[in-house]
Amino acid sequence: MSDMQRREVFSSFASKFKKVENSAIRPPYNEDVTLFHQECPNCEDKPCVTVCEEDIIKIDEEGLPYISFQDSGCTYCDKCAVSCGKGVLNLTCKDKFIKATVSIVTSECLAWKEVVCSSCLDACDERAIKFFGMFRPTIQNDICTSCGFCRSVCPTNALAFKL
Numbered sequence: 001m002s003d004m005q006r007r008e009v010f011s012s013f014a015s016k017f018k019k020v021e022n023s024a025i026r027p028p029y030n031e032d033v034t035l036f037h038q039e040c041p042n043c044e045d046k047p048c049v050t051v052c053e054e055d056i057i058k059i060d061e062e063g064l065p066y067i068s069f070q071d072s073g074c075t076y077c078d079k080c081a082v083s084c085g086k087g088v089l090n091l092t093c094k095d096k097f098i099k100a101t102v103s104i105v106t107s108e109c110l111a112w113k114e115v116v117c118s119s120c121l122d123a124c125d126e127r128a129i130k131f132f133g134m135f136r137p138t139i140q141n142d143i144c145t146s147c148g149f150c151r152s153v154c155p156t157n158a159l160a161f162k163l
Helices: 003-015 034-042 047-051 079-083 119-123 149-153
Strands: 057-059 065-067 101-104 129-132 135-139 159-162
Touching: 047 057, 047 079, 101 135, 119 129, 119 149, 149 159
Parallel strands: none
Antiparallel strands: 057 065, 101 159, 129 135
């Protein structure tokens, strides 16, 4: 078996076990998750997607908006809520933040492997990430807004977002 064939076999095997986002993280400014299922599939122009200044709101196969922190995070600019004509996203929502708990997957984190890395710390405007010395970062979820900027800059995708 050639090196190329071996790589193809292992990459196809590994792709079956790659980490997948747990459940879809929905945009902020929502108090009733059922509204996404009731209203969003019927929304034709998907204004929340087009107005998102960070381009993190995507549409899944069911026509529901979700957040992807692959390349950026949420600035909480309010534009998605202002543009939502269906009332799913609403500025009067009590909880304007993304409903997710952030944690660090220590087995993936470079700093937990004693490699000097502070990408997540540098990206966190809220200073919700604390390091013990130069290593072992932790998330202070009472401060964290789940904006996702830490995830988008992490070289190993060591930040997990869970509902």
